Amino acid sequence: MDNSCQFNFKKLLKIFYIFLFFLISNLSFSQSINIVKGTVTDGKTSVSGAIVKWQASSTSVTTDKNGNFTLKYSDKTISNLITAWKEGFFNGGIEYKKNLNNIEIVLDKLPAKDNKSYEFVDPVPNYTDDIKNCGDCHASIIYKQWDNNAHSKSATNPIFLDIYNGTDAKGNNNIQPGYKLDYKFSNGNCGNCHAPTNAINNFNNVDMNNLKPVEKLGVSCDYCHKIKNIKLNKNSSAFTGVMQVELLRPPKDHQTFFGPYTDVLNPDIYSSNISKSIFCAPCHQGGYWGISVYDSYDQWLESPYAKGDVQCQDCHMPPDGVTTNFAPGKEGIERDPKTIYTHRQFGSRDSSFLASAVEMNVRTKIHKDKINIEVEIENTGAGHHVPTGSPMRNMLLIVQIFDSNDKPLNYLGDNVIPFWGGRGDIKKGNYEGLPGKGFAKILFEDWTPYEFSTVVNKGKQLFPAPQWRTVQIKYDTRIPALKKDISNYEFQLNNKGTYFVECKLIYRRTFKTWLDIKKWDLKDIVLSEKKFKIN
Numbered sequence: 001m002d003n004s005c006q007f008n009f010k011k012l013l014k015i016f017y018i019f020l021f022f023l024i025s026n027l028s029f030s031q032s033i034n035i036v037k038g039t040v041t042d043g044k045t046s047v048s049g050a051i052v053k054w055q056a057s058s059t060s061v062t063t064d065k066n067g068n069f070t071l072k073y074s075d076k077t078i079s080n081l082i083t084a085w086k087e088g089f090f091n092g093g094i095e096y097k098k099n100l101n102n103i104e105i106v107l108d109k110l111p112a113k114d115n116k117s118y119e120f121v122d123p124v125p126n127y128t129d130d131i132k133n134c135g136d137c138h139a140s141i142i143y144k145q146w147d148n149n150a151h152s153k154s155a156t157n158p159i160f161l162d163i164y165n166g167t168d169a170k171g172n173n174n175i176q177p178g179y180k181l182d183y184k185f186s187n188g189n190c191g192n193c194h195a196p197t198n199a200i201n202n203f204n205n206v207d208m209n210n211l212k213p214v215e216k217l218g219v220s221c222d223y224c225h226k227i228k229n230i231k232l233n234k235n236s237s238a239f240t241g242v243m244q245v246e247l248l249r250p251p252k253d254h255q256t257f258f259g260p261y262t263d264v265l266n267p268d269i270y271s272s273n274i275s276k277s278i279f280c281a282p283c284h285q286g287g288y289w290g291i292s293v294y295d296s297y298d299q300w301l302e303s304p305y306a307k308g309d310v311q312c313q314d315c316h317m318p319p320d321g322v323t324t325n326f327a328p329g330k331e332g333i334e335r336d337p338k339t340i341y342t343h344r345q346f347g348s349r350d351s352s353f354l355a356s357a358v359e360m361n362v363r364t365k366i367h368k369d370k371i372n373i374e375v376e377i378e379n380t381g382a383g384h385h386v387p388t389g390s391p392m393r394n395m396l397l398i399v400q401i402f403d404s405n406d407k408p409l410n411y412l413g414d415n416v417i418p419f420w421g422g423r424g425d426i427k428k429g430n431y432e433g434l435p436g437k438g439f440a441k442i443l444f445e446d447w448t449p450y451e452f453s454t455v456v457n458k459g460k461q462l463f464p465a466p467q468w469r470t471v472q473i474k475y476d477t478r479i480p481a482l483k484k485d486i487s488n489y490e491f492q493l494n495n496k497g498t499y500f501v502e503c504k505l506i507y508r509r510t511f512k513t514w515l516d517i518k519k520w521d522l523k524d525i526v527l528s529e530k531k532f533k534i535n
Helices: 003-034 134-147 158-165 296-301 312-316 351-355 512-518
Strands: 035-041 051-054 068-072 081-085 092-095 103-106 227-230 245-247 257-259 268-270 286-288 291-294 358-367 370-379 394-402 436-439 441-445 471-476 484-492 499-508 525-534
Touching: 035 081, 051 068, 081 103, 092 103, 158 512, 291 471, 351 525, 358 499, 358 525, 370 394, 370 499, 394 484, 436 484
Parallel strands: 035 103, 257 268
Antiparallel strands: 035 068, 051 081, 081 092, 227 245, 286 291, 358 370, 370 484, 394 436, 394 499, 441 471, 499 525
């Protein structure tokens, strides 16, 4: 080989080595920025089975038996925080710095026991002291939503207090129904759900007329976010509300908050239950004297929604699709809006929400001189019966047909609205005896004769009966989840002219008979209405 060939070969070999060096270097660099390795410990030993993720990321990994994890850098969000959580620990995390490897995330163990002397935090924003109220950080979104839902008013709702005390909206006393009228020397178990921050240390003995300011705020932020576990008891008559929850209140000068995120740091703790129906169960199932009165959770358990893993929160606390930060300007981080549940908690006060739960279809058939109106009502949107919750909630279906002179046709059937739909002037919302149907769970006192009257003189016993008495279920016409109710109404035609059909489904938060006695100003909510003419 001549000198020129040797020179060219050495030159090519040198170029090859340089190329190989850069290839290996780039590959190594690429691997270093694509993979982050580390270990989760409790400060002494490794923690296996911990969930690790970039903060606000939608993907996560789990530590192996030695507490090790590997994260993809490509899953990183705008946050540099790598977080970890495992049952029994606070959420933890560490800020990632470029090219840092073999990082360690230390998790702190939860307090060993609940601190019963803990004073619950006031949720109302207050920037004049050093105490961090819930609303101080969440005022613009979460607090406002909660402040406008029924949970925040559970201890001060005037309708509830009228029923508890036996008063009316005008302040008059001795107006049935009233728990304190029937059980003068008992405070009852109402507070177990309506005033949980008092009841948690005072089962079945909360005086609803003697609450501290924070206790008057009902089902407040700090109460719900102190719930560590739910322990349902089969005897839901004897064990209600706070008696079925396990709280973890912190030691003095410390804090604990259970929430739906694994990536919000200590004092936050991830809770899998907080976004599941079982979290709602302690106050949405229960009864008296062995009779199931409040049974929304049990209804859900038996519905297709439970089998399909559709939780209460999915309907009552759905993400609004807009909120991306639940603590803006207060160290909150931008998130996918689908991961932030609203605290509006829609329910029996929200007309559009209620109306979205049902669909009504009307069909007519004329045979000779008679017309049959078939009404189908389907529970299409509720994961429980409609109506549900308090047994005084009810629906009424009103079916009418008029001739061209606006005269109602003669009704030939026997499906009529019961007396609790209102007795008296139709113009005042009293529909007893009209063609139609009532949907409710009706309770009556099992030791007195069943009476079709508003008030039974003997002992002033009411029908429908209030749930705290020794009651039985007379009938339950509510519509279960994804089920239909079909009823028929036959009328006598009076000529060959034009007829006008009107079918209306209304929702009431209480029986009309009770509303009149208590003088409450509660308007009917129209869920569906069909009007059409037949020639």
